[in-house]
Amino acid sequence: MNAIKKPSPVNRFKKVVITLGAVLIFTLLTLFIYATVLDLSGTYEQERNTALVHGRDTGKPVKYFGVVSRFPAHIIYQRYQPLMDYLNQNTGYHFSLKLSQTYEETATQLAGGEVDAAFMGSYVYATSREEHNLISILKPLNQDSLAIRRSVIIARRDSRIESIDDLRGKTLALASEHSLSGNWLPRYMLARHGILAADLNTITNFPNHHSVIHRVLNREYDAGAVRDQVAREYLNRGIHIIHSSEPLPTSPIVVSRDRDPKMVSAIINALLTIERDSIGEYEPVREDIGPHIRYTLSDEADYDFILEIIAFINAQNDAG
Amino acid sequence: MSLKIKILFLIGSVITVLMMTISVAFLYQFRSVVIHKEVENIRSITDAISIPFLDALVYSETDGINPDIILERHLSYLADKIEGIRFVHIYDSNDRLVIHSLFHFNTGDYTYYNPPPATRSFVPGRQILNISRQEGNGWIIEVESPLAIAGKKWGTAVLGFDGNPVRREIISISRILLYLGIAVTAITLLVLYFLINRLTMSLGRLTDAIDHFDLETPQTDLPLPESDDEIGYLSHRFELLQKRLIESRNHLAVTQRQIYRAEKLAFIGRLSAGIAHEVNNSVNGIQSCIYAIEKDPQNTEQTTSYLKLINEALKHIENIVKKLLEYSRKNNPSLSEVDLRETIQNVIQLCSYKIKEKKIDIDFKAEKNLPVINADKHLMREVMMNLIINSIDAVGEEGRIRIRSGRKNKECIYLHVEDNGAGISPENQELIFEPFFTTKETGKGTGLGLSAVLGIVEAHDGEVRAQSKPGEKTVFTITLPISGKK
Ligand SMILES: Nc1ncnc2c1ncn2[C@@H]1O[C@H](COP(=O)(O)OP(=O)(O)O)[C@@H](O)[C@H]1O
Numbered sequence: 001m002n003a004i005k006k007p008s009p010v011n012r013f014k015k016v017v018i019t020l021g022a023v024l025i026f027t028l029l030t031l032f033i034y035a036t037v038l039d040l041s042g043t044y045e046q047e048r049n050t051a052l053v054h055g056r057d058t059g060k061p062v063k064y065f066g067v068v069s070r071f072p073a074h075i076i077y078q079r080y081q082p083l084m085d086y087l088n089q090n091t092g093y094h095f096s097l098k099l100s101q102t103y104e105e106t107a108t109q110l111a112g113g114e115v116d117a118a119f120m121g122s123y124v125y126a127t128s129r130e131e132h133n134l135i136s137i138l139k140p141l142n143q144d145s146l147a148i149r150r151s152v153i154i155a156r157r158d159s160r161i162e163s164i165d166d167l168r169g170k171t172l173a174l175a176s177e178h179s180l181s182g183n184w185l186p187r188y189m190l191a192r193h194g195i196l197a198a199d200l201n202t203i204t205n206f207p208n209h210h211s212v213i214h215r216v217l218n219r220e221y222d223a224g225a226v227r228d229q230v231a232r233e234y235l236n237r238g239i240h241i242i243h244s245s246e247p248l249p250t251s252p253i254v255v256s257r258d259r260d261p262k263m264v265s266a267i268i269n270a271l272l273t274i275e276r277d278s279i280g281e282y283e284p285v286r287e288d289i290g291p292h293i294r295y296t297l298s299d300e301a302d303y304d305f306i307l308e309i310i311a312f313i314n315a316q317n318d319a320g
Numbered sequence: 321m322s323l324k325i326k327i328l329f330l331i332g333s334v335i336t337v338l339m340m341t342i343s344v345a346f347l348y349q350f351r352s353v354v355i356h357k358e359v360e361n362i363r364s365i366t367d368a369i370s371i372p373f374l375d376a377l378v379y380s381e382t383d384g385i386n387p388d389i390i391l392e393r394h395l396s397y398l399a400d401k402i403e404g405i406r407f408v409h410i411y412d413s414n415d416r417l418v419i420h421s422l423f424h425f426n427t428g429d430y431t432y433y434n435p436p437p438a439t440r441s442f443v444p445g446r447q448i449l450n451i452s453r454q455e456g457n458g459w460i461i462e463v464e465s466p467l468a469i470a471g472k473k474w475g476t477a478v479l480g481f482d483g484n485p486v487r488r489e490i491i492s493i494s495r496i497l498l499y500l501g502i503a504v505t506a507i508t509l510l511v512l513y514f515l516i517n518r519l520t521m522s523l524g525r526l527t528d529a530i531d532h533f534d535l536e537t538p539q540t541d542l543p544l545p546e547s548d549d550e551i552g553y554l555s556h557r558f559e560l561l562q563k564r565l566i567e568s569r570n571h572l573a574v575t576q577r578q579i580y581r582a583e584k585l586a587f588i589g590r591l592s593a594g595i596a597h598e599v600n601n602s603v604n605g606i607q608s609c610i611y612a613i614e615k616d617p618q619n620t621e622q623t624t625s626y627l628k629l630i631n632e633a634l635k636h637i638e639n640i641v642k643k644l645l646e647y648s649r650k651n652n653p654s655l656s657e658v659d660l661r662e663t664i665q666n667v668i669q670l671c672s673y674k675i676k677e678k679k680i681d682i683d684f685k686a687e688k689n690l691p692v693i694n695a696d697k698h699l700m701r702e703v704m705m706n707l708i709i710n711s712i713d714a715v716g717e718e719g720r721i722r723i724r725s726g727r728k729n730k731e732c733i734y735l736h737v738e739d740n741g742a743g744i745s746p747e748n749q750e751l752i753f754e755p756f757f758t759t760k761e762t763g764k765g766t767g768l769g770l771s772a773v774l775g776i777v778e779a780h781d782g783e784v785r786a787q788s789k790p791g792e793k794t795v796f797t798i799t800l801p802i803s804g805k806k
């Protein structure tokens with residue numbers, strides 16, 4: 001160890017300077033990093049599908065699309081607005097939803113030109129088309145690419161109701177009086193089996209199909225009649241289908257015969273060419289509160305049978 | 321710089337840099353995760369608490385209900401229930417302010433509350449979250465969230481959240497990382513310090529061993545290991561080196577002895593050559609005496625003195641032969657009282673043939689105080705003979721040789737032989753006393769004269785020195801003890 005030289009003062013000074021410099025750089029670096037790390041400033045953007053919707057903003061002619069529903073407004077918007085967005089992107093018009101509480105209101109608005117097109121129930125269409133000079137232009141396709149649906153009669157799986165004949169003396173829940181699949185067709189099916197309203201304990205109409213199922217599940221009613229798609233949602237939740245109807249046409253999109261044919265063909269062209277999945281987060285199965293993804297051309301004759309059914313039931317009831 | 325400090329410094333800086341890099345990377349990662357989490361959190365809170373605002377605006381449009389009551393109720397609910405929310409501003413679809421909170425919810429502070437602008441313009445289709453520092457409020461996370469369903473917008477909610485907790489989280493982790501970094505570095509350096517101390521201690525032992533290792537011939541510049549070789553290995557190597565050194569030293573001693581023997585033989589050879597030379601010198605002297613006698617045989621006085629000289633030269637030859645015989649037996653000269661004046665004059669007379677031939681101006685002066693010295697008479701003759709003949713050889717025609725002698729001090733006498741001959745070049749001055757060194761052509765010089773002079777003078781415990789300025793003068797100086805031995 002005695003071989004180690006004593007550093008000269010100049011060397012020592014140099015070393016001290018280097019060490020101090022290193023410490024200084026280290027400290028400055030630390031402070032700098034500390035400062036940058038703690039500077040949280042920043043902007044984080046996220047795309048939200050909210051194109052501007054006002055007609056005056058887009059410069060396109062504004063058209064109104066009527067919807068009838070007793071569901072809360074924001075749910076209706078959630079269901080229908082994507083289709084409007086699609087039309088707005090693919091036609092020369094700007095479509096805006098117009099919500100109404102009753103079928104009659106919508107039919108009147110169609111006739112009066114307050115709305116230019118509307119989603120309408122089959123029953124309402126069939127019964128008001130003559131009076132308001134309406135015409136169906138499109139009808140939605142189901143998952144199997146067919147423009148059909150059925151009316152089904154359901155009961156709890158733990159009940160002893162296995163067929164229509166078991167319904168005598170029981171309580172029955174139906175959907176809206178304006179619903180084909182939830183009211184008229186079930187009544188028709190029962191009548192065909194010789195069961196009239198009088199043969200049941202009670203028949204009650206509820207505003208929508210889901211309420212019907214809930215009444216049955218809650219044991220308030222022994223059986224209920226709903227559209228097949230709604231019933232299918234609940235099949236593994238304690239109900240079963242005891243009877244299924246013949247196929248019915250799906251609910252049409254309706255316009256007034258007096259409306260601008262250009263607009264009508266624009267709607268038809270756009271909706272006929274919808275690509276599957278082109279409309280974002282969208283649940284087509286809940287048909288009662290939303291449109292289907294794909295459409296096909298409607299045939300006026302599809303809805304003729306409805307008037308016959310009504311006539312038949314009214315006749316039966318009058319007879320009973 | 322000592323090895324210890326070097327290693328500490330190096331590893332210290334490496335560890336510091338490493339720790340810092342890791343810490344910074346971790347910190348940035350942590351920061352981005354925390355911010356990302358907070359952004360996501362605030363997004364979902366915003367989306368959740370926007371629903372009632374949206375509903376109120378939707379119903380006011382579809383059902384004509386005045387939204388203010390719903391909006392206000394919701395505002396006060398938010399103030400109570402949502403922690404960290406600072407303000408809420410609701411704008412309608414035309415970007416006009418509909419309702420806003422009246423002060424910062426959590427602080428209840430009006431001081432820094434800036435009432436929101438009555439109209440703003442929002443970027444359509446984007447939820448924008450902006451983190452910024454606001455005077456007096458610290459860090460605020462402001463979200464502009466469209467109140468919209470699909471493509472239809474009813475308005476925009478602008479919500480402010482407290483950004484300081486996130487920042488505090490980052491601060492605390494930064495501090496922890498900093499302290500941790502410093503602690504780890506310090507501990508590592510400490511451990512390193514002790515390890516290196518042990519290392520340098522054994523290194524020190526090794527250097528001590530190296531320092532104390534002595535082979536009579538000093539072996540100082542043994543290099544210290546520069547790389548961090550194992551000390552044990554190093555010591556082992558050093559041991560091997562020691563052994564090898566000792567071995568080679570023994571080997572050297574043997575070789576030296578052999579050389580010494582060879583030298584002695586060489587010296588005998590040299591001596592015989594010198595003897596031949598001496599004999600030759602004497603014979604030359606005798607020749608010149610005979611030459612003088614032959615020239616003037618009638619001059620009996622001269623003849624008598626020359627014969628005396630011849631007799632002395634013959635005695636000299638006899639002496640030389642005797643000396644050769646004595647060489648093996650006797651190293652010390654046989655001392656007797658010698659008068660150098662007489663010896664030098666005799667030598668000059670012996671050389672007079674050559675001196676005259678070359679017309680050399682020779683001048684000999686002895687100081688009066690020059691004492692008789694105790695020396696070997698014949699060896700002194702040989703010394704003088706060699707020096708004078710070398711000078712005669714060195715000077716040209718009409719050269720000058722000056723011989724001076726006197727008392728140097730109480731104990732010693734001096735003797736100068738100076739000439740103005742060719743001189744001796746500096747590089748040769750080192751070599752002239754070496755046996756067989758000669759610059760003369762073969763047959764003329766043997767290179768043994770000066771080595772014999774050196775040998776004789778040293779045998780008398782005297783000294784001989786040569787000084788020469790080539791082309792100017794050459795001086796051979798001899799000092800001899802008066803008593804023969806000091
Ligand atoms: N006085 C002198 N002047 C110049 N050179 C000298 C003188 N004396 C000796 N030397 C040089 O020293 C050499 C060695 O001298 P010496 O040993 O007497 O051998 P040698 O006379 O046989 O050459 C000579 O060859 C010569 O070069």
Ligand SMILES: [Mg+2]
Pocket residue numbers: 706709710765769770
């Ligand atoms: Mg010589």
